[in-house]
Amino acid sequence: MATSLPRLTDDRLATVLQAYHDAIRAKRARSLTFVGLVVALMLLSGWVAQVDLSKLVANSGNFFSYFDRIMTFDSGPVAGQRVWTDPAEWFWGLKKWLVLLADTILIGYLGTALGAIGAFLLCFSAAANLMPNPWLRNGVKRLFEFCRTVPEIVFALIFIIAFGLGPIPGVFAIAIHTMGALGKLFAEVVENIDMKSVEGSVATGAGFSQTVRFAVLPQVLSNFASYTLLRFEINVRGASVMGFVGAGGIGQDLIEAIRKFYYADVSALLLLIILTVTVIDLGTERLRHALISREERP
Amino acid sequence: MKVSFRAITPDLPALRARHPQHFAPSVMHRAVVIGCVAVLAGLFVLGFWRLGFSFERILSGIGQLGTLVLLMIPPNPGSWAKFFTFLHALAETVAIAFLGTLLAALVAFPVGFVAARNTTVNRLVQFASRRVLDGIRGIDTLIWALLWINVVGLGPFAGVLAIMTSDIGTFGKLFSEAIEAADKKSVEGIASTGGTRLHQIRFGILPQVFPVIAGQVLYFFESNARSGTIIGIVGAGGIGLHLAEQIRTLEWQAVSFLVILILIMVAAIDAVSVRLRTAIMGRAHQPMM
Numbered sequence: 273m274a275t276s277l278p279r280l281t282d283d284r285l286a287t288v289l290q291a292y293h294d295a296i297r298a299k300r301a302r303s304l305t306f307v308g309l310v311v312a313l314m315l316l317s318g319w320v321a322q323v324d325l326s327k328l329v330a331n332s333g334n335f336f337s338y339f340d341r342i343m344t345f346d347s348g349p350v351a352g353q354r355v356w357t358d359p360a361e362w363f364w365g366l367k368k369w370l371v372l373l374a375d376t377i378l379i380g381y382l383g384t385a386l387g388a389i390g391a392f393l394l395c396f397s398a399a400a401n402l403m404p405n406p407w408l409r410n411g412v413k414r415l416f417e418f419c420r421t422v423p424e425i426v427f428a429l430i431f432i433i434a435f436g437l438g439p440i441p442g443v444f445a446i447a448i449h450t451m452g453a454l455g456k457l458f459a460e461v462v463e464n465i466d467m468k469s470v471e472g473s474v475a476t477g478a479g480f481s482q483t484v485r486f487a488v489l490p491q492v493l494s495n496f497a498s499y500t501l502l503r504f505e506i507n508v509r510g511a512s513v514m515g516f517v518g519a520g521g522i523g524q525d526l527i528e529a530i531r532k533f534y535y536a537d538v539s540a541l542l543l544l545i546i547l548t549v550t551v552i553d554l555g556t557e558r559l560r561h562a563l564i565s566r567e568e569r570p
Numbered sequence: 571m572k573v574s575f576r577a578i579t580p581d582l583p584a585l586r587a588r589h590p591q592h593f594a595p596s597v598m599h600r601a602v603v604i605g606c607v608a609v610l611a612g613l614f615v616l617g618f619w620r621l622g623f624s625f626e627r628i629l630s631g632i633g634q635l636g637t638l639v640l641l642m643i644p645p646n647p648g649s650w651a652k653f654f655t656f657l658h659a660l661a662e663t664v665a666i667a668f669l670g671t672l673l674a675a676l677v678a679f680p681v682g683f684v685a686a687r688n689t690t691v692n693r694l695v696q697f698a699s700r701r702v703l704d705g706i707r708g709i710d711t712l713i714w715a716l717l718w719i720n721v722v723g724l725g726p727f728a729g730v731l732a733i734m735t736s737d738i739g740t741f742g743k744l745f746s747e748a749i750e751a752a753d754k755k756s757v758e759g760i761a762s763t764g765g766t767r768l769h770q771i772r773f774g775i776l777p778q779v780f781p782v783i784a785g786q787v788l789y790f791f792e793s794n795a796r797s798g799t800i801i802g803i804v805g806a807g808g809i810g811l812h813l814a815e816q817i818r819t820l821e822w823q824a825v826s827f828l829v830i831l832i833l834i835m836v837a838a839i840d841a842v843s844v845r846l847r848t849a850i851m852g853r854a855h856q857p858m859m
Contacts, residue, residue: 313668317664320665321726321727322725327727328721328727331721331722335717335720338717378617378620378621379621381617382618421836422832423797425712426810426813429803429814430635433820434631434634438622440621443621443623516712516803520621546709549707549708550704
């Protein structure tokens with residue numbers, strides 16, 4: 273049995289090679305036009321956004337020296353020393369900050385919980401497979417869109433005027449934003465379910481709520497929980513800056529420290545926030561993996 | 571033909587007798603569910619109490635909110651001069667989002683390869699870069715904006731840098747995950763033809779991850795157009811500055827006008843990027859969040 277492949281004749285080879293080069297050249301030209309377009313857009317937006325590279329280069333030292341400054345005590349008997357040489361002095365306000373941090377997590381939690389409840393109640397009406405009425409469906413979809421497009425800080429600013437300063441406007445702002453973001457994701461999950469069990473329960477005479485409870489919920493609950501956990505992590509991070517506009521949590525102290533140049537406090541607060549967010553990140557990731565593997569079990 | 575229903579309807583009592591474990595209420599499972607719900611509800615109540623929620627305050631707040639919404643109608647920028655200022659600020663926001671996202675992607679692209687388990691230089695570097703990326707992500711964009719204002723002063727440039735920095739953290743993580751998920755077979759194929767490590771990355775991994783990365787960048791451009799609206803609140807350029815100002819001076823009609831402008835902008839960017847995304851990666855691969 274012959275195992276060698278016959279070689280193409282040279283003229284056939286030349287045409288094939290030519291075609292290959294042509295194809296590559298066309299592709300390359302397309303990529304180059306695309307890159308050119310992106311670069312032009314970058315230059316345009318650089319002009320609009322007043323990008324000034326000389327300023328950046330001249331002051332880039334400031335960026336790194338800022339980290340140097342927040343890592344150094346600037347007053348008291350320990351002035352000039354690195355912050356980690358005296359942790360007690362560095363974290364002088366630990367008790368107060370931990371309480372504020374707990375408040376921040378609670379704001380994130382309440383906002384997530386309220387938002388998730390709202391999204392849960394509305395998402396079934398926004399799913400195309402369960403809600404045949406297009407008016408109601410699109411109405412709910414537009415509502416979700418509005419809620420997630422307006423940033424939570426803007427809601428917080430408006431709510432502060434209605435509810436007064438404090439964590440309440442922060443919670444509601446996060447809740448509304450969360451409802452919009454989760455509502456969309458929940459509705460997508462519901463739209464992707466297996467319709468067989470829905471048909472089954474409709475065939476036995478189940479109403480809307482019974483169909484949702486016995487045919488839809490078992491399929492979507494773990495996904496819902498997973499998305500909610502992901503959102504919780506995002507919301508704790510969002511809650512940490514709610515205080516910037518006076519809506520409670522640790523942000524108030526942080527912006528004060530930044531604006532008044534209490535350098536050591538800035539690093540202490542940032543470290544606490546990063547630690548908290550990381551712990552929550554890792555915790556929710558574990559829970560989410562557990563949930564997802566539970567769902568994939570046969 | 572006669573079909574007896576006895577044959578197809580199950581004999582429930584007999585089944586129950588044969589498989590008691592499937593009919594018994596599972597106490598353990600129920601207890602876990604009730605326990606979880608109780609803990610969550612307890613936290614919920616604790617939160618309400620701790621953060622000073624009260625019925626009167628919420629009711630009066632909602633009443634106030636209703637008044638504010640009425641005051642917002644009809645949306646009205648106030649004057650033509652203000653209208654053009656707002657439009658310029660909106661353009662600034664789009665520019666900040668575009669430039670910030672793109673620069674972040676450019677910086678995060680090599681970092682992603684270093685932070686991915688299958689393309690990194692060594693285990694220690696990979697671990698360290700992952701932790702650095704986590705640290706960057708732990709700080710909110712608004713905080714980065716405040717830090718950058720210290721460096722380049724007030725204005726949209728600080729906003730670009732803030733979005734860039736916070737997105738480097740996110741992109742670095744997402745890119746490295748995409749690289750780790752790439753199929754090994756094509757890399758092995760390149761290696762078998764004598765390709766170097768760089769060849770393997772360029773011809774084995776890059777074609778697989780590029781569409782994923784492009785989709786993520788587009789998605790973040792969208793989301794940054796949203797978050798770009800708020801960094802103005804701390805003075806880093808864009809429409810947020812005007813929005814915060816109009817809210818603080820209680821110009822409610824201008825506020826609703828600005829909100830509508832933002833909604834239109836986001837919808838327009840959405841439409842463009844959905845089209846681009848489907849063109850680049852097909853309908854099936856939409857990123858999760």
